[in-house]
Ligand SMILES: [Zn+2]
């Protein structure tokens with residue numbers, strides 16, 4: 001069967017599934033769940049997969065709310081990732097309900113034609129994108145073994161061929177001082193809260209000297225609640241980011257100097273955790289081009305993010321997957337221009353008819369891309385070549 005015929009069948013399959021996919025997107029939107037607690041989403045997604053006749057492994061790869069479903073007998077393996085975690089208080093303000101439903105549609109449509117096409121599809125439910133590194137944990141457990149390409153789409157305010165993702169590092173720091181009576185003998189104390197505030201202020205001044213792609217932000221994890229005792233222990237979490245590993249690491253070393261200096265000034269011990277690094281997404285150009293062409297069929301015109309076109313910023317656990325497997329992480333528009341991720345207005349858009357349209361268009365564009373990857377050996381080898389080049393340009397270690 002030709003690529004065109006297979007794509008036609010995949011598109012028709014998404015159309016057949018459309019009411020189910022849209023209902024699922026709306027259902028997840030109405031039941032937002034935090035990372036690693038996506039019980040409702042896990043059940044809803046796996047029930048649909050089973051009802052469509054696929055074997056699905058629930059609680060896959062050691063994670064309660066992960067799943068995996070494989071289809072096809074032989075040939076190249078394409079993985080499609082479904083995210084479905086939400087955010088505290090602001091719900092699906094990252095639109096992961098749309099990611100889940102679009103991924104499900106693409107996976108089921110591809111499964112329906114896998115044998116005829118001579119390819120294999122792996123539908124992965126990847127929990128805890130918002131800070132839990134779900135995909136990283138699943139990768140370590142072998143969820144992406146033998147995969148030739150990994151696909152997903154992320155919602156945004158426009159159709160971008162890629163997201164402006166940033167490499168990231170998370171550092172936990174605890175300041176250890178000495179408790180004493182705040183009035184009777186303050187001179188005997190060493191104030192851990194002062195150490196943390198010193199560090200916070202030092203980072204705030206550092207921000208003025210950062211490049212446009214660099215970010216530093218932090219928060220207090222545990223703070224003293226008594227005012228009559230010199231605080232002896234305060235914990236913070238700090239995050240720094242940059243467009244490349246090199247850029248991110250240059251901020252990291254300057255941020256750590258601020259964290260240490262704050263402690264030293266207050267005479268406190270600084271217990272610094274090991275930085276936990278994540279990569280920016282290495283968007284695989286050959287596969288990006290393929291996706292963009294397949295999305296154009298439904299009238300979606302993609303642009304590259306930049307000063308003239310705008311950006312959708314973020315860091316994601318898809319970064320580590322993209323370091324190891326040719327991957328795409330395009331942005332599918334569903335919100336009014338200028339509405340950013342993690343805004344309440346974005347949550348509203350993710351549950352609107354524009355969100356529903358993104359589910360269907362995203363599913364179709366990915367399903368057609370799967371067909372191209374299955375059938376085109378040259379595309380696959382060019383994609384792997386590109387991955388090697390991108391890795392060498394900004395190594396992870
Ligand atoms: Zn998010």
Ligand SMILES: [Zn+2]
Nearest residue numbers: 094096129154
């Ligand atoms: Zn997101």
